[in-house]
Amino acid sequence: MLICSKCERLYPMGSSERCPYDQSLLYVLGNEGPTRKAWGPGDVIANKYEILEQLPKRSGAGVSFKCQQIKLKRIVELRILPVGGLEKPGDQARFQREVQIWSTIRSPYLARLFDFGFSEREEPFLVLEYNESGTLGDYLKTHGVLSITEVIKLADALLQGIAVAHEANVLHRNINPESVVVSRLSDGGMLYKLTGFGLAKSIVENDDPTQVTMTGMVIGDPSYMAPECIMQGIIDHKTDLYSFGVTIYQALTGHKPFSGNHLSDLLRAHVQGLPTPIEQYRNVPLALKQWINHLISKKPDDRYPNAAIARQILSQLVEDLDFIEETPSQEAISQAHEQMKQDQQKSWWKNILSRFQKS
16 A cells, blocks of 8 residues: 555555655555655656666666656666665765766766766666666676687776776776676677776775765675775775676686685685686686786785786787687586576675675
């Protein structure tokens, strides 16, 4: 049953978003009192975006919907972010400042941010370029590991996007397969773009990189978290490169370089353990293995200085490589599928989110 927040008239479930008498929001009347009706198909947000359907969980905070921008008849992804990060004075201003910076960044390897604002319920939202094909995580679950050539193409594309963001003093903070969208080109090839704006953070003068703001309420998935982030809360360009390195490792092998039966084991592996050797899963040119190992080094100083240099070295590596492309074996593909299923069943990272939000 729905109840009007003003006149207290009751309506059956599935009724309109607002009371027909006074246009006030309708709430779900439950055992613990009225709660807001969840957004769903047919609802219009900010008088501009009509919800068509809810999308699968994306990387980062919030809930994503496939929407139509009413005036332009354009299909977009609208992501509603949690309101909990806007409780302190100045949070809304910081949110708007950070997203405005994101909206000015242009790269063919970054998902476009079209708009942002606040819903009728005062929930912050982002409007992103819509992608029909899903994420790299979806692709790995369905098709298994990428070819070596495709991994190099993926790495090159993401490094270009990361470099543009870093040049604009914006950190991503949660790079992983779910924050990479995949598009099919007309020639059958694949185009990779970095998304996940819900966690991005701008760096301004005298800004504390460890401070968690609206756009960074959640630090990220611990499976991709750099040791210095785990131990000291440090978040900078090098932590983005670490997460990127773990993502490339996973795209190449179908596994993550560090694992553990419990969250504490996983975090300890990132901080103290050695990555599982890539050759345990797949034959890869030595130079490529060394390049990936530099990215996931424990010490930030042992990683590449920035994304541009990492890409430059990758380009030189590709020129020097003399190898026959290895097609992943059926066994490797099956192992990758099984690993992705196991990862889906684990929810280590959920246990740590509340701790970060309370800190």
